[in-house]
Amino acid sequence: MKPDLSVKIGKLKLKNPVMVASGTFGYAEEFSSLMDLKKLGAIVTKTITLKPRKGNPPPRTVETAAGMLNAIGLENPGIKVFIKDKLPFLKKIGVPIIVSISADNDSEFVELAKILNKTNGVSAIELNLSCPNLGTSRMVSQLDKATYRVVRAVRAATKLTLITKLTPNVTDIGLIARAATAADTDAISLVNTFLAMAVDKDSRRPKLANVTGGLSGPAIKPIALRMVWEVSRTVYVPVIGMGGIMNTEDAMEFIVAGATAVAVGTGSFVNPSASIEIVDGIKRYLQAQKIKDIEDLIGSIKC
Numbered sequence: 316m317k318p319d320l321s322v323k324i325g326k327l328k329l330k331n332p333v334m335v336a337s338g339t340f341g342y343a344e345e346f347s348s349l350m351d352l353k354k355l356g357a358i359v360t361k362t363i364t365l366k367p368r369k370g371n372p373p374p375r376t377v378e379t380a381a382g383m384l385n386a387i388g389l390e391n392p393g394i395k396v397f398i399k400d401k402l403p404f405l406k407k408i409g410v411p412i413i414v415s416i417s418a419d420n421d422s423e424f425v426e427l428a429k430i431l432n433k434t435n436g437v438s439a440i441e442l443n444l445s446c447p448n449l450g451t452s453r454m455v456s457q458l459d460k461a462t463y464r465v466v467r468a469v470r471a472a473t474k475l476t477l478i479t480k481l482t483p484n485v486t487d488i489g490l491i492a493r494a495a496t497a498a499d500t501d502a503i504s505l506v507n508t509f510l511a512m513a514v515d516k517d518s519r520r521p522k523l524a525n526v527t528g529g530l531s532g533p534a535i536k537p538i539a540l541r542m543v544w545e546v547s548r549t550v551y552v553p554v555i556g557m558g559g560i561m562n563t564e565d566a567m568e569f570i571v572a573g574a575t576a577v578a579v580g581t582g583s584f585v586n587p588s589a590s591i592e593i594v595d596g597i598k599r600y601l602q603a604q605k606i607k608d609i610e611d612l613i614g615s616i617k618c
């Protein structure tokens with residue numbers, strides 16, 4: 316039996332539900348000698364901004380128990396260089412390319428969306444409303460009204476499938492997810508990293524130059540699962556789940572909890588081909604369980 320692994324996210328049809336998370340897979344080229352990129356359900360690019368950004372000073376990453384902290388600060392070459400130098404390689408892979416974008420204000424978000432809307436080879440936009448490392452007092456997705464406003468403005472500027480990526484650093488994730496869907500996002504992606512820090516007791520300094528950073532990896536998985544479960548019961552659009560997915564078992568847990576698709580982030584640092592192994596693992600699991608269609612598992616949790 317060949318199980319059907321395909322899922323729909325807005326207008327996008329993915330041949331399987333496994334993608335790579337923004338910022339953890341570069342622009343894919345670095346991984347091309349290590350794995351068959353064509354096997355992925357989709358690739359989400361590192362977040363792009365209108366102008367190039369240098370990011371934060373080093374050290375920008377630190378390993379923690381069961382995870383890592385990062386404070387990269389959205390280093391990227393800017394949209395022009397991305398389209399000229401990075402997109403041609405991505406286009407050739409033959410899987411949907413989801414371009415993650417961030418901006419300092421609504422009009423920059425709209426400008427980016429308009430550019431991508433007319434760029435050949437872009438399948439969808441992921442609005443990163445959740446970067447914790449930009450030195451601003453609040454992230455857009457910590458506020459329901461701001462989330463609504465940005466999503467609404469971008470929605471009007473593009474026909475591309477629109478995914479909104481939320482921060483978990485809120486007390487009511489359902490409220491923010493409902494604001495994004497009220498503004499017509501096609502899907503919700505969560506979670507981005509948790510605000511955290513690491514301290515060197517001898518130097519009495521923070522281990523990150525940025526002082527705080529975002530925690531990712533297995534340490535956050537149970538909280539991410541709870542948020543994916545909660546949001547998928549609250550909104551009618553697909554949820555893309557991530558947070559500590561290292562192997563097939565983790566991915567299946569997110570799908571059963573309510574995720575239509577999953578993304579591998581920190582897992583790719585530990586094992587660059589983790590995402591591809593998860594695609595094969597899900598296929599084998601469905602075959603062993605005699606489940607014909609992955610859709611039968613999405614949100615199948617009994618509680």
Ligand SMILES: Cc1cc2nc3c(=O)[nH]c(=O)nc-3n(C[C@H](O)[C@H](O)[C@H](O)COP(=O)(O)O)c2cc1C
Nearest residue numbers: 336337338362385443506507531532558559580581
């Ligand atoms: C080094 C690093 C860089 C990241 N950069 C981005 C980014 O540019 N844009 C974004 O939306 N998320 C970024 N993230 C967050 C991941 O996409 C993901 O949401 C988060 O790490 C949780 O998944 P994980 O536990 O599987 O890593 C980054 C994460 C890491 C570890």
